[in-house]
Amino acid sequence: MSHDQAVEIEGLRHYFNVRGSLVHAIDRIDMTIEAGQFVCLAGPSGCGKTTLLRLLAGFMRPSEGTITVGGERVRRPSAERGVVFQQPMLYPWLNVRKNVELGPKLRGVGAKERRAEAERYLTMVGLSDFGDRRPYELSGGMQQRCQIARVLTNDPDIVLMDEPFGALDALTRERLQNELLDIWRATGKTILFITHSVDEAVFLGSRVLVMSPRPGRVVLDEPALFSEPGEQIAAERIRAMPEYNRLRERVRQAIQETPTAAAATG
Numbered sequence: 001m002s003h004d005q006a007v008e009i010e011g012l013r014h015y016f017n018v019r020g021s022l023v024h025a026i027d028r029i030d031m032t033i034e035a036g037q038f039v040c041l042a043g044p045s046g047c048g049k050t051t052l053l054r055l056l057a058g059f060m061r062p063s064e065g066t067i068t069v070g071g072e073r074v075r076r077p078s079a080e081r082g083v084v085f086q087q088p089m090l091y092p093w094l095n096v097r098k099n100v101e102l103g104p105k106l107r108g109v110g111a112k113e114r115r116a117e118a119e120r121y122l123t124m125v126g127l128s129d130f131g132d133r134r135p136y137e138l139s140g141g142m143q144q145r146c147q148i149a150r151v152l153t154n155d156p157d158i159v160l161m162d163e164p165f166g167a168l169d170a171l172t173r174e175r176l177q178n179e180l181l182d183i184w185r186a187t188g189k190t191i192l193f194i195t196h197s198v199d200e201a202v203f204l205g206s207r208v209l210v211m212s213p214r215p216g217r218v219v220l221d222e223p224a225l226f227s228e229p230g231e232q233i234a235a236e237r238i239r240a241m242p243e244y245n246r247l248r249e250r251v252r253q254a255i256q257e258t259p260t261a262a263a264a265t266g
């Protein structure tokens with residue numbers, strides 16, 4: 001990355017207007033995501049994780065506060081911020097390969113080069129034999145893998161991923177976790193990764209965030225120093241570390257603690 005692409009979130013609040021009444025989705029978030037961080041975000045269902053991701057992507061404007069990337073206000077979606085949606089989003093009239101090649105094609109990358117890039121990521125997600133299929137001919141998990149390949153082929157500086165591995169079987173999930181870590185270590189991309197799995201959050205992230213129930217605030221923000229950029233430690237070794245398991249426990253508790261439960265225990 002040529003310049004510092006830190007993400008600055010200041011005084012962020014968000015409300016939805018639902019048939020005349022306001023749903024308070026995000027209470028107040030102030031934080032900086034440094035370029036190259038792998039931030040994992042967990043929290044109970046409905047706490048505002050997807051809302052935060054959509055605001056960062058530029059799909060909508062925050063009700064209050066600002067988001068900047070590299071000092072520039074986020075006002076609209078950008079090819080520099082790739083989004084893996086919670087539900088696979090593919091063009092049904094394009095086959096798998098053309099879906100994956102679309103980003104580079106729109107950026108004017110030549111046919112041969114974009115074909116090679118698409119092939120590389122289709123192989124990575126285990127779909128190299130399915131390039132000619134249409135999305136509706138794939139299972140949900142395969143569609144999700146296709147979406148991941150499409151976003152990575154586009155080579156964005158910032159990758160925003162909303163429970164990308166939620167629909168995958170355990171083995172595929174583990175394989176893609178390791179592939180994503182390899183890509184992060186090799187490229188230093190900034191990643192925001194939403195997950196419901198405490199283990200996944202602590203294993204993948206260089207930093208772990210937990211949001212409170214709606215309206216969402218950040219209630220835990222800790223470094224997870226088990227996999228630094230450039231460094232590769234075996235997964236079994238990481239999972240055997242006492243610090244790893246202590247952080248996992250703190251994250252688990254932060255997710256479970258509701259404001260009422262916290263008040264009751266003082």
Ligand SMILES: Nc1ncnc2c1ncn2[C@@H]1O[C@H](COP(=O)(O)OP(=O)(O)OP(=O)(O)O)[C@@H](O)[C@H]1O
Binds near residue numbers: 046050051
């Ligand atoms: N477009 C919308 N219109 C109205 N309300 C919305 C909209 N999108 C989200 N909400 C509300 O905002 C709150 C936060 O939703 P959000 O999708 O961000 O949660 P989440 O943390 O991603 O949950 P999950 O883990 O289930 O995906 C919820 O109460 C939801 O009903």
Ligand SMILES: [Mg+2]
Binds near residue numbers: 049
């Ligand atoms: Mg969500």
